[in-house]
Amino acid sequence: MRNHPEITIHHLANVLKISASTVSRALSGNKRISDKTRELVQLKATEMGYRPNVLAANLRSKKTCTIGVVVPRIDRFFFASAISGIEDYAGTNGFNVIITQSSDLLSKEIKCVQTLFNNRVDGIILSISMQTNEDKHLKLFSEKNIPILFFDRYCPTIDCDRIVVDDFDSGYKITCQLIERGCKRIAHIAGPELLNIYSDRKDGYLSALQEAGLPLLDGYLEFTSLTMEEGKQAIARMMLLSNPPDGVFCGNDTTALGALEYCQKNGLKVPQDVALTGYSDEPFSAVVTPSLSTVRQPGYQMGVMAAQKIIHRIENSNHIIPFEQIILPTQLIIRESSK
Amino acid sequence: MRNHPEITIHHLANVLKISASTVSRALSGNKRISDKTRELVQLKATEMGYRPNVLAANLRSKKTCTIGVVVPRIDRFFFASAISGIEDYAGTNGFNVIITQSSDLLSKEIKCVQTLFNNRVDGIILSISMQTNEDKHLKLFSEKNIPILFFDRYCPTIDCDRIVVDDFDSGYKITCQLIERGCKRIAHIAGPELLNIYSDRKDGYLSALQEAGLPLLDGYLEFTSLTMEEGKQAIARMMLLSNPPDGVFCGNDTTALGALEYCQKNGLKVPQDVALTGYSDEPFSAVVTPSLSTVRQPGYQMGVMAAQKIIHRIENSNHIIPFEQIILPTQLIIRESSK
DNA sequence: GTGAAAGCGCTAACAA
């Protein structure tokens, strides 16, 4: 089983008795070439099983046609959907996508970013980790004029494009829904305040309370890292307060699920005794009993837009395009847990 | 904001008054160099902000240190977990991962594979689409001696490594569980017979029936593409049979969820009137009511092993390593839907 | 232990 040697443009050139540059032009869709030659070359190329050496082309043109992606976790539905969107758009536009995950660790995120940087990606799309409280590792890109784009979770100190949803508004609205259904004592299990998305959700919650003239009672606002276990523990503490909440807005669906489990184990009826809401619309939220009220984020669409925007910027790097923050709408989904 | 020019080994060489090859050796950990020079070079490299040009190195060494991945869908939990495993292992071993998705379409799969091929990935890990009934597009790789590795869904006509689970055994066992709990009329909603995983599950089911002396009644075996909607429709037809099943083994959790919804809408108690089981252990299966019995596949672990195995093969391409099929154990998870 | 030189496969400025 011998390896056939790789066919290059020089082989084609030899066989066709023309120059390598003509072959190159014919293959790259250059205008300055006759239709006849082009067809001839293309025919021969397929015949001989030529495949372009992307590496060499990239080295020469100093572009890799690759975008790097850093997400906290690939296996979270929201991020998987976003990646799916990125890959679909990038794939049909001649770009490759290198995926990396930070596992919500700053140290890992720094490594990912470094790897992508060394691999000379043309742009980087990222959603920062829960720990990210510095931006040194991202400055690398700005310094070399490599486009950065944040989606969902961003670093406020870096000036670049962002695709986000209005977490403040969503947090506000979902709290209002709890108020409208009659809840008087509403608590919130929040995520790390460091992250824009969580602090915005929290601010939306606070704003809704204030507007309705409801007080923020002691112990009604807890900051966690939003795991299921922490959801259980947080609601446990809340329900043991002298004046327990009758409604809890959980920072994400996983926490809400933990809270739900706690309630069911402790004989609390949801939503009668305490109404619950989550955030993110994970696949399980619609099918759990009672089904979870939540906020749906357009993950796939965010991915598509992110890819679109960064590729546009890469391909127009000579132009000055002002940075933009695109805010995509979310959808409030009211289900049994807060009916 | 001027771009600083990229530092190359030649810049370092000039500054240090040594040759580029020495710099190269110092940086690549070559033995034939004095400790003093090595340290000097490395120091200067960091000082000047040198970053190796991976492209040039790859062009020269004809290796890309990149593995390509093709999965049906990124946003399915099983595949997302596998990707997560691949990326973790590859990332810590100096390999990049390019992800593509076939959307379960043969045509798209061919494109993905072609792209990865042109990008000269050093190896490709894939799980084929539901439509894949040919292997021409995969022969490309075998011809160039580029390692292919299948995980979960494989193409039986390609001779290469595989990481799979024992779908026959799992199908057999989960059917046995239905039998043990007293089901007498057990149906199966199967996936496309083309795919090993689904036909194996089906064969396991048939084998369990036969062993228990239970008949396969007319209309008890349906082939679908395992969407939620098809699950509903299939079970609807089954429950309208003159002799409806009292247990249904669904080809995956999504179908089982559809079946569950049908039962709940039509006043059928699960598991009392009809027991249900799924396959895959999606995140929702544990939390739906009644919770779904299912089979857990070690997605993350399969990803790690896949990456490990293919990287090992890439780095030992001079050796002849016999192809191997690794069968990972699954875990039967009995929950309320078949208690 | 170090340097000189060739070349990986491609593109693009320039010339014809």
Added chain:
DNA sequence: TTGTTAGCGCTTTCAC
């Protein structure tokens, strides 16, 4: 429209 030429930045033989 086509050819010539000069690299992109690196590795790696082959000298010394």
